[in-house]
């Protein structure tokens with residue numbers, strides 16, 4: 650078994666145990682394998698082990714790796730999890746199957762235009778800056794409801810979920826609970842939260858998508 654396959658089995662077992670601990674159905678949790686910085690051979694090892702959902706944080710890097718991978722493995726589902734510049738909206742809409750990082754009105758407008766031009770409507774999540782960290786992307790919690798409504802009603806974006814990256818030095822469960830609450834009160838079924846250090850906590854708090862990189866691939870170089 651490859652290292653990637655062994656790591657995948659371990660992460661999946663931990664997700665299952667965390668789901669069971671709170672009587673959640675493990676089928677309701679999707680593992681997004683974060684493959685940023687890693688080459689196609691290592692991504693291929695995960696594909697051979699059965700993983701199909703991947704996350705990348707840069708459009709350009711994903712464009713270099715995923716068209717060929719998608720040609721070979723047509724059921725890949727590729728998520729954009731990093732900040733998106735408005736001038737890359739069209740490329741993002743063309744390549745990604747889910748856009749997790751919708752975080753400002755100008756981007757929402759550009760994505761709507763890009764979707765019309767591409768004839769492709771990848772589902773979108775709104776990124777919430779639950780820790781209100783100035784250096785981090787995402788709308789602030791108090792602005793989330795109005796922004797989600799504007800994305801749907803003004804721009805006609807297919808918003809189906811929310812995403813967050815909690816502050817590194819705070820208890821993640823508080824941020825996960827806040828994000829789950831924002832999803833629930835806006836009628837959004839998808840809650841993307843939890844990374845290598847805290848995905849089990851996220852599953853216990855109701856994550857439907859966990860984004861795991863280093864626990865699958867090892868530390869990034």
Ligand SMILES: *Cc1c(COP(=O)(O)O)cnc(C)c1O
Pocket residue numbers: 683685706730731814843844845846860861862863864
């Ligand atoms: C890199 C990244 C991850 C994965 O982080 P790990 O700690 O390696 O699991 C998850 N989400 C986002 C937005 C990232 O940029």
